[in-house]
């Protein structure tokens with residue numbers, strides 16, 4: 344947990360959320376809260392329902408049942424207020440490919456009504472070590488550089504909640520550490536972070552609490568340390584331990600099973 348006092352009112356509230364695609368239920372009545380000063384991880388095997396949940400929270404997909412609120416604003420009845428309080432990390436391909444990164448940042452700062460001067464934009468790019476790339480287009484950046492730009496843009500309006508869908512996949516250890524630091528800084532300012540990841544190392548390193556989701560249902564919510572502690576004698580977990588010591592990955596596989604998902 345951060346050293347700053349945690350505000351105990353939730354920034355994000357997800358209440359009995361259901362997502363259906365036709366007859367198929369991808370998310371089954373999940374409920375959780377994410378508080379200010381907290382990094383909350385949503386972990387689950389492929390197809391478990393993580394992206395569907397995130398899409399509903401972002402307001403991109405209409406839930407079949409349940410309620411979602413951000414800073415007290417219901418995403419269904421007050422979508423603009425709810426979305427003004429969230430920052431969503433976009434994929435590099437979502438950005439305007441013909442613009443330079445300076446132009447993209449200027450565009451998003453106007454969309455979010457932040458009005459950064461050119462000097463302030465360059466300052467922010469210098470802060471993420473991209474001074475040399477200010478006139479490059481997004482496709483001309485490496486994966487790690489693209490992720491840094493994307494994180495900068497998602498937090499340009501200083502949102503209360505940040506939503507990150509597998510933000511460090513494919514990054515080298517240096518870039519991953521850098522992003523972890525930025526995410527922790529955001530948390531330490533009292534903001535809330537919801538992150539999905541397949542990396543148990545990442546979940547253990549930065550998440551204060553995690554929910555494990557499987558077949559659309561949440562099957563466990565706790566801190567990484569408590570999840571390990573509570574499963575030290577779970578036979579399903581002990582069966583998959585590889586190095587004599589129970590890890591978060593052992594707990595994850597013990598709880599969700601060894602079968603590869605389609």
Ligand SMILES: Nc1ncnc2c1ncn2[C@@H]1O[C@H](COP(=O)(O)OP(=O)(O)OP(=O)(O)O)[C@@H](O)[C@H]1O
Nearest residue numbers: 364367368369387388389390391392393394395396
């Ligand atoms: N647009 C869609 N139409 C129909 N089914 C969908 C659609 N999007 C997702 N699904 C199904 O919903 C289930 C949950 O998918 P989702 O993408 O939310 O899982 P996920 O946990 O994010 O998986 P991954 O880790 O592979 O990204 C899967 O069975 C998937 O096939």
